[in-house]
Amino acid sequence: MEGDASKVPGTVQSLVQARLDGLDADDRLALQGASVLGQRFDREALAAVLGQPSYDIERFAAHHMVQPYGAEFLFAHALIHDASTTAC
Numbered sequence: 888m889e890g891d892a893s894k895v896p897g898t899v900q901s902l903v904q905a906r907l908d909g910l911d912a913d914d915r916l917a918l919q920g921a922s923v924l925g926q927r928f929d930r931e932a933l934a935a936v937l938g939q940p941s942y943d944i945e946r947f948a949a950h951h952m953v954q955p956y957g958a959e960f961l962f963a964h965a966l967i968h969d970a971s972t973t974a975c
Contacts, residue, residue: 903966906952918952919944921960922971929959 907915920936921928921944934940944960947953952967953960960969 900970903964903970906950906956907967907970914946915924917944918947918971921947921953922962922968926968927956927959927961933960 907918910918911974917933917937918954921933924932924936925929930944933944935944944953948960951963954963955961
């Protein structure tokens with residue numbers, strides 16, 4: 888059910904979107920780039936998409952938007968991934 892946004896109350900979706908809206912433009916772009924790579928992504932692929940080899944993805948982990956997953960990162964929730972893909 889996590890990936891089915893139609894079954895999630897609008898208020899929850901609004902909260903997720905508000906968190907994304909609070910990011911600066913560069914961070915929104917980085918999160919969108921990560922979302923294009925998928926629910927799980929690695930630092931090198933994100934750097935290639937952004938054209939920034941030293942982007943600090945850990946800041947999203949500190950805000951619980953992504954979490955380390957071995958050598959990769961994983962969106963903390965499908966709603967964050969979906970909102971990043973569609974609205975950033």
